[in-house]
């Protein structure tokens with residue numbers, strides 16, 4: 001499942017072919033993804049210029065010249081593919097539409113952006129740009145972990161008195177936007193914090209230490225071009241999924257990556273999801 005760094009990587013990959021460019025023709029091949037697609041979607045997109053391509057949490061938002069914003073969520077398996085342009089390593093003719101190509105944006109200038117999603121857990125919607133933050137998928141989401149509103153004082157305040165495990169607190173999108181299972185495991189390992197600890201029982205010094213670590217882990221992953229558990233093929237013009245190595249995630253029974261620790265990575269289940277951590281150096 002794409003997390004914030006993967007979505008940011010997709011956004012950055014789409015920037016040169018979408019931002020500032022007109023959608024010459026939009027094709028919508030089905031009425032719904034995870035939810036119903038907006039009415040008249042193809043007509044509302046066709047002819048619109050993408051003024052700005054931004055990200056909020058795990059959502060890509062394209063602000064259009066029509067004063068509407070296109071929301072894109074990749075869900076579990078959604079993929080954005082670029083074809084028909086030369087962009088660094090990418091150079092592909094438009095492939096024949098494949099089975100799960102649900103939305104196709106032919107951009108002025110020749111690039112084609114295809115949203116392909118075999119499982120259809122992804123979502124797209126259109127809303128007035130002025131009301132984008134109030135969209136039901138976006139409202140209530142906490143501050144961006146890479147933004148100014150997310151700082152040490154904020155996190156200390158939000159975790160104060162919370163009985164939930166610190167892992168669950170960091171996964172709570174109301175506390176901080178966009179963190180998922182993989183990167184929370186990585187953050188807690190780097191911080192040396194046991195994921196089972198009650199959030200509100202951590203010293204404020206330890207909570208404060210999480211903020212720069214969260215930023216560093218995300219920035220490193222963005223730098224690496226995102227990551228994925230699956231075998232994605234960058235050479236096919238697909239964006240956002242690159243090889244990335246983790247220190248604890250999916251490394252059960254392997255040696256701890258922390259120098260001098262000598263511990264072994266363990267896997268436990270918290271709230272139905274796997275947590276990977278080192279019982280020796282995460283306290």
Ligand SMILES: [Zn+2]
Nearest residue numbers: 256261278281
């Ligand atoms: Zn360790």
